[in-house]
Amino acid sequence: MSTPQAARPRDKITAAIRKTTAAGGTALVPYITAGYPQKDHFIATLKAIAGAADVVEVGVPFSDPMADGVTIQRASHTAIAAGVNLRWILRELTAAGPFAAPIVLMSYLNPLLNLGYRELAAASVPAGVCGFIVPDLPIEESADIAAALDNQGLALIQLVTPATPAERLQRLCAASQGFVYAVTVTGITGGAKELPAEVTGYLDRVRALATLPVCAGFGVRRAEQVRNLAPHTDGVVVGSALVEQLESGGDPVVFLKALRA
Template identity: 45%
Template sequence: MPSRLDDCLAAARAEGRAALVGYLPAGYPTVDGAIAAMRAMVAAGVDVVEVGLPYSDPTMDGPVIQQAADAALRGGLTTRDVLRTVEAVADTGAPTLVMTYWNPIEQHGVAAFAADLAAAGGAGTITPDLPPEEAAPWLEATAAHGLDPVFVVAPSSSTERLRRVADITGGFVYAASLMGVTGARSQVGTQAEGLVARVRAVTSLPVAVGLGVGTAAQAAQVAAFADGVIVGSALVRVLLDAQRRGEGAEAALAGLGALTADLAQGVRGAQANVPVTA
């Protein structure tokens, strides 16, 4: 049966557009502040929410996300707080994923994390450092609780690797547009479109592109060839900048909503060049 994430991506495709996926870390600036920010993103046009689970030893997070995640950890954020965040965001109706490294899942307990995430209304996870070769316990746990396990591919991935990842992924394949860590850039990686085409050659799953997208123009550029546009660092930076300027929560949420609305307009204004599949 199609999942909530499947239905959301299919609805965007039916509208002739890519889906907008927005990321923020749980716990920044506070647990409740992050919940308000994520709900504001949904209200402004985000289709799918990625709730980041801050981790002390990230490998994919760039400096912007690391700064916010470090602040959340210093504030005492727990996995239970992340699950509470998921529950509050999923209540909006937007499919809500947890973006997390493997260690926090293992520490919480693989079966317990899947059960708790499903109970909170989560739609699935993105696990950037979990190799397909070691994913069997997680695939079993997510299948048992109806969660979509999303995996990441990169421009360096071989065709065999792309096929292997696609075979175990649920929802969509996360295509990193470039090699390196997260962060908005002046231009999207030039290999992104080619990577999407290579993934589509081995699977009918939707393909969402992340890393480097931070403006409406970039969102429109990616939406023209991908099924989903993932934005993280640019959204996190709005909250960091607001705090640095000493602005209150209302101003921070207004800024976040404005950027999200611009990104949503970019995604919706692009003519997606994606094949229609059954």
């Protein structure tokens, strides 16, 4: 039996973003790799970031993160070497919650398959996880995990790109839950220092099709970019730039607050 509609964890994601946009702001969705840069500081880092965010994306380390650039690849490999895995993340989140912002796990498919979709969904609710982003899972192959997540009211967030054909874009926007993740630059994360001028038109097309909030990601690192994107998106995902801050010993909260300036 699925979770009653009023109690669905995935609705917390949408509500958090809409609360900020209703007040005239742009939602902030920071990404961190679980257990990086130090495994023992994961929960303290996450709690601090959640206090400055609307939604937090937590990356499950993976040995071959094909959608990620060198910064997040390095973070992933460091976390794996420290013993971070999906079961550990779920245990840590369960013991430490609740958090000030909804948590979304970004994971490649293999760790989710290894745990098992039903166990994954059941363990996610007490951990405060509200949804998942699975970058290497085509929608055509998502029925089994989508059913398991839906049974617990969890989101399966779909990614779209500037190269997504119109018909497929419409399908992905309709299927997404929580929000629609609009990749602003095709390729790997962290590779773009500047956002292409055509990004705003692309985001406008996505928003015209989506009934949920749209969050733009892959390449966002400065307040100026956030301001330029604000009329065209409901939120921004900040990944590589934040991981670089953590890597260099910077204060992630100061960095995130500066993006809202």
